[in-house]
Structure formats: C-alpha cells, structure tokens
Amino acid sequence: MAGGGRDATDCADAPAELRDDGGAGCDGPARVRHRRRGRGARSGRRRPRCRVRPVPAGQRRRRPRPRARAAGRRRRVGRPGGPRRRPGGLPGPGTGGWRGRSRCRAARHRCTGRAVGLLAGPGLRRPRPPSGAGWPGDPAAGWRRRPGRPGAGRGAAGVRPRGGDRPAGTAVSRRVALAVGAVALLVAVSAGAIALAGGTGEQAPDTGRVETRTAEVQLTTLLLQEDVSGTLGYGATSTVVTDLAGKITLLAAEGSVVERGQVLFGVDGRRAVLLYGDSPLYRTLQVGVSDGPDVRLLEQNLIDLGHGSQLGGAADEHFDSRTARAVRAWQETLQVEQTGTVDLGAAVVAPGAVRVAGHATDVGGVVQPGAAVLQVTGTTPLVEVELDARTVSVVQVGDPAGIELPDGRVAAGTVASVSTVAVSQPDGGPDAGERTVTATVRFDDPAERGGLDGAAVDVQVTRGERPDVLAVPVEALLALADGGHAVETVTEAGGLRLVPVETGAFAQGLVEVTGAGLSEGTRVTVPS
Structure with a gap:
C-alpha cells in the first residue's frame, strides 16, 4: 500500500483486540473496544459496525486526544507487542500490531467516525544520507521502507538503508560507539600503567640471585666503641648556705x-x-x-x-x-x-x-x-652520660672518648669517673624505669668545650681495640643452615667458593674473621 493511501476494509479485517465479538466475526452487532493512549478500553456498550482504515505509523507523530473524557475512566498502562509483517507491508489481524482508535464523542457514546489502525513497533531511525545521494526515501539510493513507531523518524516515514548496500559515511549505532570507546579507554589505561611501571613495559628477568659486588679482606685495627648520649655541664650542683x-x-x-x-x-x-x-x-x-x-x-x-x-x-x-x-x-x-x-x-x-x-x-x-x-x-667543663647498668663494666675510667658538640665539631675527652650506684630513671621519660649509672667525661682541652650549658651531645667511648686482625664488611657474612657463618670468596678462575669463618669483634661496620685460606687482599662477595 502506498504511503498515505486510504483503503477501507470491513470490520472483519480488524485485529481481534479491536473487536468484542469473541472472534465470531462481524455478522451481528459488534462492540469495538476503544483504546486511547494511557487509557483503558470502554466496556459494556454495543457499537454499530465501523469502517477501519489502516494508516502507516510514520504519517502520525502523535495520537489525537478525544475531545472529551468520560468521567470515572481510569488509565491503563501497556500496549500490544510489535507487528508481524505480511505481504503488502501491513500487520495481519490478531497479531497485536493494530491499535484501534474510535473517533467517538464521549457524551453520546456512539460511533460517529471510523476506527483508525496504527502500526506499533520499534522506532524509526533516520541515518544521515551519503554525500551525493538522493533523498532518504529514494529507491535509487538503496533505501527500503520499514515500519516503526509513530513520530520516531525525523524524515521520510519508515525508511532505512539496506544492510548490504549501506552507503559510506553512515552514522555508527550507539552500541557500537560505546563498545569502541570502552576498548579505547582500556588501551589508554593499560598504556598509562605500563608507563608508570617502567616506561617501556619490559621487565627485567628474575634470575633468583641478589646483585653483588666484591670487597677485599683487610688487615686493620678495630676500635671497640660505645655510643652514648650526654649533656654538657660542669658537674653536680651544690648549695651554699649562710651562718x-x-x-x-x-x-x-x-x-x-x-x-x-x-x-x-x-x-x-x-x-x-x-x-x-x-x-x-x-x-x-x-x-x-x-x-x-x-x-x-x-x-x-x-x-x-x-x-x-x-x-x-x-x-x-x-x-x-x-x-x-x-x-x-x-x-x-x-x-x-x-x-x-x-x-x-x-x-x-x-x-x-x-x-x-x-x-x-x-x-x-x-x-x-x-x-x-x-x-x-665546679669550674671544669665536662659531659655527664647515663650508662646502662647491665653493660657499665665495658666503660672504665681513663678510656678515651670523642665528644660531638652541637656545632658539629668533635672534641677529645677522657672518662673521668664512673658511679658505683645505679639509679632508676624517672617516670615520664624515654628511659623510664631503667637503671642507669652516671659517668663523667672531661675535655682534654677545656677551651674546645663551647656550646651552652645543658646542651645535648653524642659521646663515643673507646673501650678497647683489636690490633692487626683480618676484617670484612658485616654484610659479607652468610648464615649457614647448620649454624655458624661463612664468606663467599672469588677464586683465581673467577668462580665462587664458600669458606666457613669464626667471627670476633664488630666495629666501624667491619667484623673480625678467621678462616682457612683467608688472607689480606682476598676478595669476598658483598650484596650491592
């Protein structure tokens, strides 16, 4: 049927939902149920036979409202499903593709016009025509008609390009566009993560071995030192009273x-x-x-x-x-x-x-x-330090000491006295409850004192030395599974050999070691 044609048919051709005769045909009087947008059908009244004219959906953008609405009527939500096509381009009876609309006056409750059949189905989409092509409905440009929802198209009613002959430049559907956008976003995020991880995304192979360097076994003198904190002053304070x-x-x-x-x-x-x-x-x-x-x-x-x-x-x-x-x-x-x-x-x-x-x-x-x-x-400048009562025996009167002053200078000093009474530190301090022993360190040259009374200083007391011993960096020590320690030496051929060692004094980041085959200049591996 050409667009805009008016072929009148008998009531028997109308879909079943538009007739209320139980499907018996139109030989007798039939009740045509009225359907309006968002409104339920009227019931209980006999209608005379009506003429039905099918109208393509694209010709009507909106359904006309009735001139008056009967009192007491309720809206009904829902509509029949989409149409099923038949030869001739119109839905058949009973397929749910018809919507009956009777142009009746509410006051008289009798049919005074014709029922209009509308096509219900998916909305029309009007793609942008290709450059140089004719109007969207031109058959020469590869277009064919397709029914859709009324008012959905923005051009010629019910036209859509053929799937196999779609011209170049046609707009891509929203679903495809969203999919493409999601893929692009995923690629961008992956590229950013690779850039943050290292720029190229390549990872160094995991060899399972720690990077190492080598160091030589030294013949040296290790100074056994004790690091403590002290306070600048002049010794104990006493009170002068008068008679x-x-x-x-x-x-x-x-x-x-x-x-x-x-x-x-x-x-x-x-x-x-x-x-x-x-x-x-x-x-x-x-x-x-x-x-x-x-x-x-x-x-x-x-x-x-x-x-x-x-x-x-x-x-x-x-x-x-x-x-x-x-x-x-x-x-x-x-x-x-x-x-x-x-x-x-x-x-x-x-x-x-x-x-x-x-x-x-x-x-x-x-x-x-x-x-x-x-x-x-007293008038002699000195430093008071608090020693742990459990290790006070390692510090003796006369031991040399280095005093690091607040201005960064290091002055030489000597342990002048070590108390024999342990006292508990007061509550609220960092060493609350610990028992300490007070020792005093005097400056070898009082003129080097400087600083303010009560200033905090660091004191390094040398409590002994180990002369002419073999020593390696502490990091070179390896723990053996059955106990003890070893060092990994480099052979003349460039290989590695594990040598068990006995450890001695630890000082200045070095450790005293003795072991078979170790001598001054032997190279050992150290983690880098």
Whole structure:
C-alpha cells in the first residue's frame, strides 16, 4: 500500500483486540473496544459496525486526544507487542500490531467516525544520507521502507538503508560507539600503567640471585666503641648556705668563677669569703680557742694567700698571736675591719674554685642562719652520660672518648669517673624505669668545650681495640643452615667458593674473621 493511501476494509479485517465479538466475526452487532493512549478500553456498550482504515505509523507523530473524557475512566498502562509483517507491508489481524482508535464523542457514546489502525513497533531511525545521494526515501539510493513507531523518524516515514548496500559515511549505532570507546579507554589505561611501571613495559628477568659486588679482606685495627648520649655541664650542683642573719647586700654574678679569697656574698655589709678545704668552719676562731683541724685549715689558706711570713711558713692546729697577725693582714686586703678574729659565717669552705650556677635569693632579701644563698658547680667543663647498668663494666675510667658538640665539631675527652650506684630513671621519660649509672667525661682541652650549658651531645667511648686482625664488611657474612657463618670468596678462575669463618669483634661496620685460606687482599662477595 502506498504511503498515505486510504483503503477501507470491513470490520472483519480488524485485529481481534479491536473487536468484542469473541472472534465470531462481524455478522451481528459488534462492540469495538476503544483504546486511547494511557487509557483503558470502554466496556459494556454495543457499537454499530465501523469502517477501519489502516494508516502507516510514520504519517502520525502523535495520537489525537478525544475531545472529551468520560468521567470515572481510569488509565491503563501497556500496549500490544510489535507487528508481524505480511505481504503488502501491513500487520495481519490478531497479531497485536493494530491499535484501534474510535473517533467517538464521549457524551453520546456512539460511533460517529471510523476506527483508525496504527502500526506499533520499534522506532524509526533516520541515518544521515551519503554525500551525493538522493533523498532518504529514494529507491535509487538503496533505501527500503520499514515500519516503526509513530513520530520516531525525523524524515521520510519508515525508511532505512539496506544492510548490504549501506552507503559510506553512515552514522555508527550507539552500541557500537560505546563498545569502541570502552576498548579505547582500556588501551589508554593499560598504556598509562605500563608507563608508570617502567616506561617501556619490559621487565627485567628474575634470575633468583641478589646483585653483588666484591670487597677485599683487610688487615686493620678495630676500635671497640660505645655510643652514648650526654649533656654538657660542669658537674653536680651544690648549695651554699649562710651562718649570718640579715639582709643580702651582695651576690656573685651568675656564671662567674669565684676562687680562694674572693667574696661570694654579703649580709648586712659583712662579707663571706671562699676558702679551700674539705670541712666547713663551725666556730669563731680567735686567740685562746682550743686546737683543732679548723685552725690548720685557716692557717693553710693564709699561707696560700701570701700571708705565711707572719706564721713562720708552717701551718698547725694552734691559734696564737702569729695566727692573729696573719688574719689582720688578710683583713686589710679585703678592706674590712682588722680584728684578727674570724667570725662564724665570715668564710665559706669548698674543695676548690666554684662557678656560680644560680641565685637562691635576691639582693635585698632577708636570710637567717642555714638559708640557701647560691647554687654553685665546679669550674671544669665536662659531659655527664647515663650508662646502662647491665653493660657499665665495658666503660672504665681513663678510656678515651670523642665528644660531638652541637656545632658539629668533635672534641677529645677522657672518662673521668664512673658511679658505683645505679639509679632508676624517672617516670615520664624515654628511659623510664631503667637503671642507669652516671659517668663523667672531661675535655682534654677545656677551651674546645663551647656550646651552652645543658646542651645535648653524642659521646663515643673507646673501650678497647683489636690490633692487626683480618676484617670484612658485616654484610659479607652468610648464615649457614647448620649454624655458624661463612664468606663467599672469588677464586683465581673467577668462580665462587664458600669458606666457613669464626667471627670476633664488630666495629666501624667491619667484623673480625678467621678462616682457612683467608688472607689480606682476598676478595669476598658483598650484596650491592
């Protein structure tokens, strides 16, 4: 049938779903069920016989709505399946390819027009015509008609190029385009992964052997060293107390060094002078006191201060007129009242010169006998280190040490003392609960100290040495399955030989070894 033709047929040619006569034919009155888009069929009314005209789907883009909708009608979802073709290009009766639409007025409920048959099927696709070809429906250009959904095509109704004669340049279907795009994406991702892995995608063959280099057996001296952390300082801090009562009028400056005969502090104008000794003065010394070691300590300090001529050049434990003359000469140099008597609290005794580390009170403060006035330390710069109590025996007094200062310089030092008492580290620290022993390391040249008080330093204590031993890099050692160690040597022919060895000291990244056939210059394999 040509497009746009109107061949009227009898109701009997209409599909079965458009008739409500149970399939008995159209001899008697038949009820034609009305179908509208999205609306259920009317039921229960007899209709007169209607004329049906088939219309190709491509000629109608939208189905006309009825002029009025009867009240109380519900929409019905769904539609019959696609058409089955028959000779002549139209679907046959009962195939589900017809959709009956009766042009009826809802108010009168009687058929006043003809039922229109529409073709239901897949949508039309209009490919882009090839360059130079005729219009899409031109049979000369290789096109044929194909029914489809109404309104799906954008050109001539129901036309599609032949599969075998499709002109070049026709648009590719969406499914093919998606497949091609997915393949292209997969190729791009694979190329990127190969580029990240190594650029070319080629992998080095796995030989199962570690890359190695060779090293020579050395004849050397191994220094046995212990690495510890320490703190710069001047030793332990001690407190200076006073036996005087009154107001502080003078204090030695923090960081200053006070030597024998110099003033540490003053109370109400009375000066406390530093004397050297190992026991403090506990009484007032004057003519007539009983003999005692405190008198000898005073006379020895007077001699060292240059007043020994009044004493006859020798110190004893008897305080007499000669001692009083020496005391008055000393008081004259201090520019204080010359009484020949040393009152309690006028002198402070210490083993040697002291360095003022801090003040326990301020100038103007009021003190009583026994009150703390100054914090002092020794004057020798040193480093305090904490040694593990379990391995403290490896460090001995007199062992040489290297001290790495905060500015990167390494100063030479010597272990000066090692405590014999182990103490537990306080809670909250990195070594909380561990028992350690304090050792001090002195600088061989105090001028090299530098740095700030309390600065952290690294100390390397040399606790011994192993002279003239054969040594190889630690990495050259191989563990044997039955225990022990071995090294892999290179023979003169270029082969490899496994040599069992006995190990000794470990130091500076080397290990002492002894074994059959090993000598200075022998080459061994080392992982690279």
